[in-house]
Amino acid sequence: MINRIRAYSIAIAGFLLGSAGTALAQGSKVVARYHRYWLPDQATAIAGKVDDMFNLILWITSVVFVLVAVVLVYFLIRYRARPGGKAIFYHGNTRLEIIWTVIPALIVIALGFLSKDLWSQIKQQFPAENDALVIDVRPRQFQWDIRYAGADGKFNTPDDITTINQLHVPAGKNVLIKLTAQDVIHSFFVPEFRVKQDAVPGMVTKTWFNVPKPGHFEIACAELCGLGHYRMRGYLTVDTQADFDAWYSKQQSEKAAQLAPPPVAPAAPTGGSTTDSALIPPKGDTATHGTVTGDSAGAKKTDTATGK
Amino acid sequence: MESTAQVLERPHATEEHHGHAHPQLSFLEKYVFSLDHKVIGIQFMFSSLFFLLVGGWLALLVRWQLGFPGQAIPWYLAGFLVPESIASASVIQPNTYNTLFTMHATFMVFFAIMPMMIGLFGNFLIPLQIGARDMAFPVLNMLSFWLSVPAGLLMLASFFVEGGPASAGWTSYAPLSAVADFTGVGVGQNLWGISLLVLGVSSIMGAINYITTIINMRAPGMTMFRMPLPTWAIFITAILLLLAIPVLSAAIGLLLMDRTLHTSFFIPAGLTVTGNPLAGHTGGGQPLLWQHLFWFFGHPEVYIMILPAMGITSEILAVFARKPIFGYRAMIFSISAIAFLGWIVWGHHMFQSGMNPVLGTTFMISTMVIAVPSAIKVFNWLGTLWGGQIQFTVPMLNALAFVSMFTIGGLSGIFMASTPVDSFIHDTYFIVGHIHYVLFGGSLFAGFAGITFWFPKMFGRMMNPTIGKIHFWLTFIFFNCTFFPMHILGIAGHMRRIFDPNEYPHLAHLQPINTFITVSALLLGFTQLIFIANLFISLRTGKRAGNNPWRSNTLEWTVPSPTGHGNFEVVPTVYHGPYEYSSPMTDEDFLPQDQPVDPERMKLAQGMGHH
Numbered sequence: 001m002i003n004r005i006r007a008y009s010i011a012i013a014g015f016l017l018g019s020a021g022t023a024l025a026q027g028s029k030v031v032a033r034y035h036r037y038w039l040p041d042q043a044t045a046i047a048g049k050v051d052d053m054f055n056l057i058l059w060i061t062s063v064v065f066v067l068v069a070v071v072l073v074y075f076l077i078r079y080r081a082r083p084g085g086k087a088i089f090y091h092g093n094t095r096l097e098i099i100w101t102v103i104p105a106l107i108v109i110a111l112g113f114l115s116k117d118l119w120s121q122i123k124q125q126f127p128a129e130n131d132a133l134v135i136d137v138r139p140r141q142f143q144w145d146i147r148y149a150g151a152d153g154k155f156n157t158p159d160d161i162t163t164i165n166q167l168h169v170p171a172g173k174n175v176l177i178k179l180t181a182q183d184v185i186h187s188f189f190v191p192e193f194r195v196k197q198d199a200v201p202g203m204v205t206k207t208w209f210n211v212p213k214p215g216h217f218e219i220a221c222a223e224l225c226g227l228g229h230y231r232m233r234g235y236l237t238v239d240t241q242a243d244f245d246a247w248y249s250k251q252q253s254e255k256a257a258q259l260a261p262p263p264v265a266p267a268a269p270t271g272g273s274t275t276d277s278a279l280i281p282p283k284g285d286t287a288t289h290g291t292v293t294g295d296s297a298g299a300k301k302t303d304t305a306t307g308k
Numbered sequence: 309m310e311s312t313a314q315v316l317e318r319p320h321a322t323e324e325h326h327g328h329a330h331p332q333l334s335f336l337e338k339y340v341f342s343l344d345h346k347v348i349g350i351q352f353m354f355s356s357l358f359f360l361l362v363g364g365w366l367a368l369l370v371r372w373q374l375g376f377p378g379q380a381i382p383w384y385l386a387g388f389l390v391p392e393s394i395a396s397a398s399v400i401q402p403n404t405y406n407t408l409f410t411m412h413a414t415f416m417v418f419f420a421i422m423p424m425m426i427g428l429f430g431n432f433l434i435p436l437q438i439g440a441r442d443m444a445f446p447v448l449n450m451l452s453f454w455l456s457v458p459a460g461l462l463m464l465a466s467f468f469v470e471g472g473p474a475s476a477g478w479t480s481y482a483p484l485s486a487v488a489d490f491t492g493v494g495v496g497q498n499l500w501g502i503s504l505l506v507l508g509v510s511s512i513m514g515a516i517n518y519i520t521t522i523i524n525m526r527a528p529g530m531t532m533f534r535m536p537l538p539t540w541a542i543f544i545t546a547i548l549l550l551l552a553i554p555v556l557s558a559a560i561g562l563l564l565m566d567r568t569l570h571t572s573f574f575i576p577a578g579l580t581v582t583g584n585p586l587a588g589h590t591g592g593g594q595p596l597l598w599q600h601l602f603w604f605f606g607h608p609e610v611y612i613m614i615l616p617a618m619g620i621t622s623e624i625l626a627v628f629a630r631k632p633i634f635g636y637r638a639m640i641f642s643i644s645a646i647a648f649l650g651w652i653v654w655g656h657h658m659f660q661s662g663m664n665p666v667l668g669t670t671f672m673i674s675t676m677v678i679a680v681p682s683a684i685k686v687f688n689w690l691g692t693l694w695g696g697q698i699q700f701t702v703p704m705l706n707a708l709a710f711v712s713m714f715t716i717g718g719l720s721g722i723f724m725a726s727t728p729v730d731s732f733i734h735d736t737y738f739i740v741g742h743i744h745y746v747l748f749g750g751s752l753f754a755g756f757a758g759i760t761f762w763f764p765k766m767f768g769r770m771m772n773p774t775i776g777k778i779h780f781w782l783t784f785i786f787f788n789c790t791f792f793p794m795h796i797l798g799i800a801g802h803m804r805r806i807f808d809p810n811e812y813p814h815l816a817h818l819q820p821i822n823t824f825i826t827v828s829a830l831l832l833g834f835t836q837l838i839f840i841a842n843l844f845i846s847l848r849t850g851k852r853a854g855n856n857p858w859r860s861n862t863l864e865w866t867v868p869s870p871t872g873h874g875n876f877e878v879v880p881t882v883y884h885g886p887y888e889y890s891s892p893m894t895d896e897d898f899l900p901q902d903q904p905v906d907p908e909r910m911k912l913a914q915g916m917g918h919h
Contacts, residue, residue: 036817040801054729061719068686068715075693076708079629080700086897087890088695092635096691097684104683108676111726116669119727123665141490141582182580184484185595187660187735191801191814194732196660200595201483202576205662218814222660222735222803224477226490227403230806 043192043217043238044209049118050194056114060107122195126208127174135167135175139199140182142228144219151252158259161251165234170244171214179205187223190236196222211238333873341454343446344873345431348453350766352427353759355453356420357840359460363415368833370408373400375826377808385830391467403492405807406475411463413478414500417613418507419460421747424755425616426511426549427453430518430542432762436864436871437539439527439880439902444520452513459507466499474500477805479606482574482598486566487589489581498567501560508557511549518546527863529882533640534901536862536886537633538758540640541619544647545612551651552608559601566593574598599661603654611650613747614714615643617754618685621707623886624757625689627860628704629696630897632887635688642681642688649678659730668727675725682718686711697890697897701858702776706757709784713749717742720795735805738798744791756780756839763843764857768869769850775842782835789828793821859898862886866902 042048079087126132136147136155146167150159169175179188179199188207189196197207219234239247342348368385380398381387387398400408431449435442443449466473473496476485480500488494522543526535535543562573570588577591626633633639655663655671689711698704720742724730733739756779763771798804802815809815809822856865863880864871880902888899893909 037796037800037821039799040814050728050732053726054723054732057723057726057729061722065715065719068690069712071690072693072708072712075690075696076698076700079693079696079698081630081697085697087630087697089632089890089892090634090695091632092638092688092691097635097638097688100687101680101684105677105680108679108722108725109673111722112673112676115672115726115728119665119669119672119731122728122731123668140580183582183586184490185481185661189735189803191732194728196731196734198661200662201579202591202593202595203662218812220801220803220812220814224406224481224484224805226484227406227475227492229406230402230808231811233812 040191043211043215046122046209047192047194053115053118057111126206127176129176132174132176132208133169134178136178137188137199138180138182139186139221141184141226142232144234145182150255159255161255167219167234167236168244168247169211169236169238170241171238172210172212173241174208174210176206176208179207184225185223186221186225186232189220189222190217191220192217198223214238214240341450343450345435345443345446345449346766346871348449349428349432351453352423352431355456355460356424356428359415359419363412363420364833364836366408366412366415368830369400370412371826371829373405373807374809375823377810402807404472404475406805407473409805410474410477414463414474417478418504419463421613421751423456425613425751426514426542426545427456429538429616429620429758430514430546432766433538433864434518434521434542436875437536437862438522438525438530439863439876439882440521440525441874441876443517444525445517448513449517452510452517455506455510455513459503459510462499462503462506466496469495469499472496479602480563482563482566482595483579486563486574487586488567489586498564501564504560505557508553511553515546515549518542519550527880527882533637534882534885537622537639538616538619541615541643544643545615548608548612548647548650552605552612555601556605559598559605563598596661596663599658603657606657607654608650610746611646613751615646617710617751618643620754620758621689621710624703624707624761625692626887626889627858628699628701629693630889631692631696632889633688634691636885636887638684639688642684645681646678649674653678656725659727660734672725672727679718679722686715702771702773702780703757703761705777705780706753706760709753710750710757713745713753717745717749720745733798735803736798737794737802737804740804741791741794741798748791749787761858763846764853765864765869765871767847768853769846770853770857771846771850772842775838779835779838779842782838783832786828786832786835790825790832793825797821861888861898861900863901866900
């Protein structure tokens with residue numbers, strides 16, 4: 001009797017384990033309808049490829065897990081102790097062990113080689129600089145300082161266009177982001193691109209993307225960077241080429257007005273962000289031209305409050 | 309049985325007499341500054357359980373903030389105990405949330421799991437299982453424990469200094485950890501480093517002792533390939549410790565110099581602090597140097613925490629399946645392979661760090677390969693269960709949980725090993741789920757299994773099996789409810805280490821999962837009190853255990869429970885391997901290692917059980 005109860009409870013445990021595995025395996029399809037609890041939208045071609053790789057590994061690991069769980073639970077029920085029973089005396093089987101060494105080895109090495117090319121597309125095969133919009137992103141606690149080359153096409157000249165937390169790019173064009181952190185390590189992460197790249201002080205790292213359709217995305221800092229890490233959020237606006245050009249020339253003319261000897265003080269810079277109605281954050285992080293944002297002012301305040 | 313015959317020809321054990329005329333020991337000598345490896349092991353057990361509770365409490369505070377952001381810490385999480393440096397007005401603040409997960413991980417890794425896996429099981433088991441009277445260096449052994457105490461106190465003290473404890477993550481990435489202005493944490497981060505330096509010395513002392521003892525002090529007939537698997541696993545672990553800890557200590561030394569002497573090992577030139585140039589550092593350092601050093605230690609560290617658990621699981625599965633372990637030598641070779649490969653995979657923590665992506669590919673392949681010995685172990689555990697007479701005791705249930713949970717943790721690791729997939733899930737909750745399946749689902753379940761299994765040997769009483777089963781099932785269920793959904797969070801793009809996920813509109817819809825995890829975590833946390841209660845209740849009221857309550861083969865079960873100082877009246881002679889269960893050479897279903905076999909019967913059994 002007790003044995004039977006035992007067997008049933010084991011069977012239930014096994015069922016739970018097995019169904020967890022199956023749920024995982026079926027997850028990608030079933031949950032797709034509720035995709036809010038699954039992979040975010042794919043905004044780039046790379047994102048689709050990463051998801052394919054993810055799903056391949058999900059299938060392989062789910063099958064392995066279900067097999068292991070089923071065998072485990074079957075053995076637990078089948079070979080549970082019985083009065084007067086005797087276990088078999090068996091030390092192992094070399095041939096079997098070679099089989100279950102070689103098969104997993106082949107699978108994981110194959111996964112490694114399958115991953116290799118995609119990895120190289122993400123991190124090694126950058127678009128040529130003359131075929132891409134190059135943007136300098138220099139994160140610091142806790143904001144994204146963004147810099148475009150401006151009218152002369154060169155960085156670190158007076159006509160560079162700078163924004164804070166606002167990244168605008170045109171759709172359908174290669175974008176090459178050059179990252180350098182100003183203080184601690186940050187990480188540039190856009191979930192819809194499936195790509196993450198740390199920004200390290202003292203060195204330049206690169207990431208690239210090409211978003212076919214206009215849209216609004218969030219840039220998240222994915223590397224712990226201090227007390228304001230959780231709200232180090234940037235906004236990425238992918239515009240049509242025409243909208244982007246309009247935005248860019250507006251930035252340029254404002255910059256030019258700024259640089260021109262001021263007979264009359266120009267109007268306070270507010271441009272650039274008003275079009276992002278969908279993503280205007282509540283606190284006004286959208287200031288451009290190096291104006292201190294609400295966020296970083298807040299960070300400073302909290303900084304001093306921690307008592308350094 | 310090829311080795312059995314050889315040993316029968318060996319001369320009988322020299323019956324040296326030792327330890328019989330112990331002078332009466334004072335209370336201090338017997339229980340506090342004891343030289344007895346068993347007492348030291350038990351001391352490590354209580355200290356690790358204490359820090360397990362501290363670390364668990366910090367985890368629940370982390371979960372509270374994520375499940376119920378901005379709400380006051382409830383009474384049952386002992387909000388009144390929370391220092392002002394963590395929460396003001398009982399509400400966890402963003403600037404100190406980081407200290408909670410930093411100190412949670414630090415306590416769990418260095419002060420709970422390591423002392424339990426290595427301090428407790430290493431000390432308690434090694435001499436008993438190899439037939440030695442004590443460790444090679446008993447005084448060093450005592451010092452090893454008594455250095456871990458000030459290390460723990462220093463770490464605890466950091467909660468009460470100005471600026472609070474370390475908040476740069478348990479990985480302490482530079483430059484965040486290297487300059488006080490970046491976190492606002494001054495003394496606390498220094499104490500973190502100093503505490504780990506002291507603890508490192510303690511670990512090295514232990515490792516030297518284990519290695520020496522195992523190489524030199526095995527009983528006659530106890531060849532290396534007759535050693536029980538927990539001892540084998542801890543032997544390999546001790547070698548890893550001896551080689552890995554100095555690297556961590558060196559890295560922390562450099563970090564402390566950057567912090568206090570204004571060197572710039574990890575600090576490049578031209579840094580700013582909220583827009584102003586960073587004063588006092590000339591620069592020229594490399595932030596990635598810290599990561600290389602830390603993970604060169606850190607990845608072997610993962611195996612330091614899991615290999616002993618694998619050894620314990622192997623032992624318990626064989627005992628309660630009443631069967632020889634499937635592929636004893638393959639188990640040892642796979643542990644050794646994991647230990648070797650563990651040195652050449654550290655770069656998989658740094659795929660997105662800016663490290664050369666070609667190097668990333670190399671580390672991906674080595675990381676993929678390390679899955680193989682782990683797979684061998686899982687299959688061999690299944691093979692051990694096959695054809696057994698499985699007894700569902702509390703240690704066995706926990707060991708079986710280890711097998712299934714470690715399988716999940718191992719498989720989820722393959723996602724991260726794939727560099728392009730890691731590009732998405734790196735630094736998300738997927739990683740948090742994975743690491744907890746390995747360290748809680750793996751190491752901690754093995755810890756529960758080991759403690760309930762050897763408790764009778766430690767204290768002469770059995771742990772209450774009914775309470776043990778209640779604890780097991782609740783833990784198993786709440787564990788999965790807590791950590792499995794973390795994978796889903798990660799897949800949805802939820803970053804780790806963020807104070808308030810609602811700050812990101814793209815994460816706000818995940819709040820129900822976070823709340824579910826927090827409720828499960830609270831239940832999981834409080835379930836652990838059942839284990840602690842069972843331990844203390846059973847100390848006084850547990851059923852008396854004989855020498856060998858589990859009918860087990862290894863040498864620790866041949867001596868009285870609890871075992872006196874000096875362990876063995878007569879040093880035993882070992883005649884066969886540790887897992888000869890249900891052997892045709894005996895009428896019982898077990899065959900103690902020190903029990904010789906009638907040569908006639910052995911001839912009959914020759915060739916059986918080998919294929």
